[in-house]
Amino acid sequence: MRSLPSxxxxxxxxxxxxxxxxLGADEERxxxxxxxxxxxxxxGWPAALIAQGLASALMLWTAAQQRDEQxxxxxxxxxxxxLILGIAALAVAKIGAVRLAPHLQVRLVAAAGAGLGxxxxxxxxxxxxxDIVIWQLANFIAVFGAIVVTITVMQSVRAALLSxxxxxxxxxxxxxxxxxxxxxxxxxxxxxxxxxxxMARLDHIKAAARAAQSNQDAxxxxxxxxxxxxxxxxxxxxxxxxxxxxxxxxxxxEVAANGASAIGQLLTAVFKxxxxxxxxxxxxxxxxxxxxxxxxxxxxxxxxxxxRWWSISGRPMMDAxxxxxxxxxxxxxxxxxxxxxxxxxxxxxxxxxxGLANRQRMRLSLDQTLAAPQSGTRATSLFLLxxxxxxxxxDTLGHQTGDTLLKxxxxxxxxxxxxAGLVGRLGGDEFKVVLPREANRDRLAELARTIIASxxxxxxxxxxxxxxxxxxxxxIAPEDGADSETLVRNAxxxxxxxxxxxxxxxxxxxxELLLGAQKRKQLxxxxxxxxxxxxxxxxxxxxxxxxSERIVGYEALLRWDHPTRGAVSPxxxxxxxxxxxxxxxxxxWVLRTACEDAATWPNGIRVAVNVSPIQFANPALPAIVxxxxxxxxxxxxxxELEITEGVFLNESASSDNMFxxxxxxxxxxxxxxxxxxxxxxxxxxxxxxxxxxxDQSFVKGAAIAGNRNAAIIKAIVTLADTLGMETTAxxxxxxxxxxxxxxxxxxxxxxxxxxxxxxxxxxxEHLQATGGMATAVGFRASRSPRSSMLRSxxxxxxxxxxxxxxRNMSATGAMIDGIEIDGDAAGIDILIELLEDQMFPAKLRxxxxxxxGIEFAQNFNMERLSQPAPAAxxxxxxx
Numbered sequence: 001m002r003s004l005p006s007x008x009x010x011x012x013x014x015x016x017x018x019x020x021x022x023l024g025a026d027e028e029r030x031x032x033x034x035x036x037x038x039x040x041x042x043x044g045w046p047a048a049l050i051a052q053g054l055a056s057a058l059m060l061w062t063a064a065q066q067r068d069e070q071x072x073x074x075x076x077x078x079x080x081x082x083l084i085l086g087i088a089a090l091a092v093a094k095i096g097a098v099r100l101a102p103h104l105q106v107r108l109v110a111a112a113g114a115g116l117g118x119x120x121x122x123x124x125x126x127x128x129x130x131d132i133v134i135w136q137l138a139n140f141i142a143v144f145g146a147i148v149v150t151i152t153v154m155q156s157v158r159a160a161l162l163s164x165x166x167x168x169x170x171x172x173x174x175x176x177x178x179x180x181x182x183x184x185x186x187x188x189x190x191x192x193x194x195x196x197x198x199m200a201r202l203d204h205i206k207a208a209a210r211a212a213q214s215n216q217d218a219x220x221x222x223x224x225x226x227x228x229x230x231x232x233x234x235x236x237x238x239x240x241x242x243x244x245x246x247x248x249x250x251x252x253x254e255v256a257a258n259g260a261s262a263i264g265q266l267l268t269a270v271f272k273x274x275x276x277x278x279x280x281x282x283x284x285x286x287x288x289x290x291x292x293x294x295x296x297x298x299x300x301x302x303x304x305x306x307x308r309w310w311s312i313s314g315r316p317m318m319d320a321x322x323x324x325x326x327x328x329x330x331x332x333x334x335x336x337x338x339x340x341x342x343x344x345x346x347x348x349x350x351x352x353x354x355g356l357a358n359r360q361r362m363r364l365s366l367d368q369t370l371a372a373p374q375s376g377t378r379a380t381s382l383f384l385l386x387x388x389x390x391x392x393x394x395d396t397l398g399h400q401t402g403d404t405l406l407k408x409x410x411x412x413x414x415x416x417x418x419x420a421g422l423v424g425r426l427g428g429d430e431f432k433v434v435l436p437r438e439a440n441r442d443r444l445a446e447l448a449r450t451i452i453a454s455x456x457x458x459x460x461x462x463x464x465x466x467x468x469x470x471x472x473x474x475x476i477a478p479e480d481g482a483d484s485e486t487l488v489r490n491a492x493x494x495x496x497x498x499x500x501x502x503x504x505x506x507x508x509x510x511x512e513l514l515l516g517a518q519k520r521k522q523l524x525x526x527x528x529x530x531x532x533x534x535x536x537x538x539x540x541x542x543x544x545x546x547x548s549e550r551i552v553g554y555e556a557l558l559r560w561d562h563p564t565r566g567a568v569s570p571x572x573x574x575x576x577x578x579x580x581x582x583x584x585x586x587x588x589w590v591l592r593t594a595c596e597d598a599a600t601w602p603n604g605i606r607v608a609v610n611v612s613p614i615q616f617a618n619p620a621l622p623a624i625v626x627x628x629x630x631x632x633x634x635x636x637x638x639x640e641l642e643i644t645e646g647v648f649l650n651e652s653a654s655s656d657n658m659f660x661x662x663x664x665x666x667x668x669x670x671x672x673x674x675x676x677x678x679x680x681x682x683x684x685x686x687x688x689x690x691x692x693x694x695d696q697s698f699v700k701g702a703a704i705a706g707n708r709n710a711a712i713i714k715a716i717v718t719l720a721d722t723l724g725m726e727t728t729a730x731x732x733x734x735x736x737x738x739x740x741x742x743x744x745x746x747x748x749x750x751x752x753x754x755x756x757x758x759x760x761x762x763x764x765e766h767l768q769a770t771g772g773m774a775t776a777v778g779f780r781a782s783r784s785p786r787s788s789m790l791r792s793x794x795x796x797x798x799x800x801x802x803x804x805x806x807r808n809m810s811a812t813g814a815m816i817d818g819i820e821i822d823g824d825a826a827g828i829d830i831l832i833e834l835l836e837d838q839m840f841p842a843k844l845r846x847x848x849x850x851x852x853g854i855e856f857a858q859n860f861n862m863e864r865l866s867q868p869a870p871a872a873x874x875x876x877x878x879x
Contacts, residue, residue, distance in 0.1 A: 044153035113160035117167030354410030357424035379439030388469030448506035539757035553606035595632035636666030696731020
């Protein structure tokens, strides 16, 4: 059994009831429930006013009929009060909600209710005093009806209903006093009050729940709107027919086609699955018709109104009776992700500078082309291109200009190739072209020439005119390789051949190129072992003073005796050593060996060692030279470093510093192979050379009449004397060249005329045997190159004529046999038939044992021997 509340808890209960009836001042907020209650009250109260007015009018009419002035006056007062209070209650309900605090609004309506209750009860009490029964009953019904209508309308405002009932109970107590009737009224009022309090409590609870739900809904709406407006997500909903009933505003604006709203349209008419990257084989229509959920479908606008992509998910909605109501779902923006993926793909497959395909895409394209089913019957060609003189552009004009140049090269290359193939950049100044279904060498050669001509045209960048070249290597699949690796290797070999043949040209792959590359690779492998296995040795070629014919020094020449190849020419292995990075180690070994061998020679004899451009660029070279001198113990002035003009290709402050460092050690410097490199006379002014070595290409043939080499040598010697430098003529092989070199003023001679290069032990023996003097060997006189042959010819001399045989012949003379001359033959004039029926004057220089040497009066053009005989001579001989 529930216990009664204690006296101390009664104020708390009353306060709570007061609050539930919305009479407390702390109830400042206007809840949705209170708004609804006053809306009901305001909507029904005019009917209550009409009922009250009708009841008052009937009571007044009845009083007037009975000519009861006092009753009429009271009823008029009651009617006026009732009307005023009713209108006031209506005003509070309609207008007070805007201008009054909620608790004041409730209090005013409750006060009006109390007044109405008292007034209507008074009219009901007065209706009992009417004498005529019929009118008594009619008035009672009218007033009672007004009370019922008023209570019905007022029940929406619990406090007003309670105050109305309380006023009627008070009226009963005033009318009948304290007694049974009053007790009954109070008892029923208690029941009514308890009921109203419970209903008010329920209203309060519902109001609090609705307020909380409203707050949650408002928060959810704010969050949704914030998410839709500023996030990447959005929401959508369809009806049971698949038509959109809701779509976030930002997406609705983007998918709207021709101003038409997406709302009301079928979902499948607004979005379509992205065919470029489908996430499933099923369509949106399938899920809508089958009423199945789907997730993360990539979609695009059906109308293609914008380059947009979204990911959407959806699920079917069911009502409480499990009836399908439509679909609801969400989406997220994939546009930025797709654009980022596209950019990543572009960066992964395209060159960032030129926009052409990059190395990876070119490799994939070539692999796919070669792996295609028709590749067995259709050939594919590959171009590898390398720009000539591009490095000079970067070095002189800067990398920014170089990048701009590469962009223009890519554009020209793309225009030249067109749709015939895929153009790509491998990196640096290397490009690649894949030409599917093309194997005609004539067309390929024509395209290669077109590309070279286009890329070789001048470029104009930032006011500078730039000219470069291009070399191309071509390989054709499947004959030059059925897979991409082999094809690229062979095209690269062809490109290497194009560069070796002068650049600015194209070359097709040939089998011998691979053989040469394999031999070079084998040579490189053997070269790496040669130094460790002591296969190298140094040979020394004498350098002779032209005036005293005394040996003043030797040039150290590297020689390689391969265990199976035999002697390998330096012209074959030195370039390989430079390419594979062994030249520095080999060069240091030669330097140290030469210094140690020179320590065994007489003090006045120098040793010359070649220094490659790669060695010269090494900052450690001065330390290496100093170490070699210290270890051997020879003075620095006995070491001569021969430097080619190649060191000036990358002239910089480091080159000047290197020259100063070497001269600071005290060694001599010689400019080797002068006139054959890339230098200019300006280098002689800047570089501290002690000697100029005249290349053998100027020495050979200098003694032959009509040759201009002697004039070139004289000019070089004069230049060197002016600069205070010595000169050495290289490659002297004929003895008559010695006097010529001496007469031209050259200070030193080096060449086979004084012997071939020899090992260190032979050099010591020769120096001891000759006392340091050199002896000329070899041919005594220079002569033109001779061609061996065996042909008949007529010869006439002093009235005699006969047949001889020409054994060998040159432009200046010939050796014949089949001739017998008594006495001294030197100086005899003859005529000899060198061409059909054409006699040429000559002189006999010697004759012995049936052979003779003749000298032509004028140089003979050897190419005329291969020309066909004139037609007239052929006819005459046949006749």
